[in-house]
Amino acid sequence: MIAQNKPMDELDNYRLMLGNNQYVPIMVGGMGVNISTVELALEACRLGGIGHISDAMIPFVSDKKFKTKFTKAKSERHRESRDTFDKTNVKFDLEDLRLAQLSFVESAMEQKKGDGGIFINVMEKLNMASPGETLRMRLTASMDGGIDGITMSAGLHNSSLKLIADHPRFHDVKIGIIVSSVRALKIFLRSGKRVDRLPDYVVVEGPLAGGHLGFGEDWREYNLKDIFVEVVNFLKSEQLDIPVIPAGGIFTGTDSTEYMQLGAGAVQLATRFTISEECGLPAKAKQAFLSAEEKDVFVSTLSPTGYPLRLLRQSPCIDSNVKPQCEPLGYILNKDGGCQYIDAYEATGFNEKGKKLPVKDKVCLCYHFSKYNAYTCGHYVYRLKDTTQKLADGRFQVLSAEHIFNDYLHSTEHKIALPEPAGELEPQAETKRSA
């Protein structure tokens, strides 16, 4: 970290050093499925920060983006299990997975401009019916595709480093881990020792983040600042000079500088970027985020992964009864072909007309993320309306990622710079969506 002296501290006074690379200390966090698009990551990178693409459901994302046919081919291969609850044989074709991941990453890297970095967020708990094999493929294809860095998330990643230790880029690609406790970090460091690889950075994600949370139902009892300070102190005590990057509820530039003053290497941000033009959410979802109230945000047990998932109550996925979509998708299936949604679906009865009742306990995450029906968001989603203008027709103006990025960099005293008012939006205009 390099701090220069300026009268009013702002995030732009700091820089993140990862090895010999210097970055503006903003990481835009990974948001699956294709919510943190290539376009969003490219902007963060062009502006000197780090943008994440997400590797959630890449074959599906590739089909939409590049008109490939991975999803259809998989569905056809597993036709026989469509009307059963036995998904033991539903597997991904590893070569297809490699091709999808490789071309997705390569296309992002080919477009890269500026001094920043493009990293990929790789979730361990995306079991994809063969956890070890598919994870190895996703990691190695990302490195083959030239990715600058890999942020390991949604799991302890106890064996992930070992999976890629023989890759020629193992020591050159930046590797980080997202943790929500010192305990989880210790487990990762121990696994790193076995293959002589320390993480280049550690993201500490608190309980106010979007997506799945690394906490149980007692998430309210934790707060980011305490865990962050604990991690910083632990690394100091071990004499490990690894940048620590807090995430979850950092809403203003001033929130960010407060962490930088406490020794953060950078900040990881997501929710404020969900209403950017470059974000992959459809216009309808962006408006739902923008008009959300605090009472609309809840931490649900609806995810079949078993992790708590923060959602907006307006999410179209809630109370749906869609048939499990394991043949075309099946990203959550464990190695035995199980998924908590299949169980919940099977246990749900029918009404008197023979129609399936809404499935109350779980949602088919694969299907609903593919349709952008699960409105996952950070706790402070309800403050997004204060970051933009309301338009004459009652909707809110979406922002450029550059505007949000610069606001974080330069705002002081928790102020948020509003954009210049724009003209009326096209009805439900889809802004620069890539998929």
Ligand SMILES: Cc1cc2nc3c(=O)[nH]c(=O)nc-3n(C[C@H](O)[C@H](O)[C@H](O)COP(=O)(O)O)c2cc1C
């Ligand atoms: C819409 C959305 C989707 C997310 N998806 C993922 C994901 O796929 N993997 C992951 O590790 N984190 C995910 N996150 C967490 C972010 O990467 C980030 O760490 C966190 O949300 C930062 O907090 P903030 O949203 O309050 O800024 C998601 C967050 C949001 C808002």
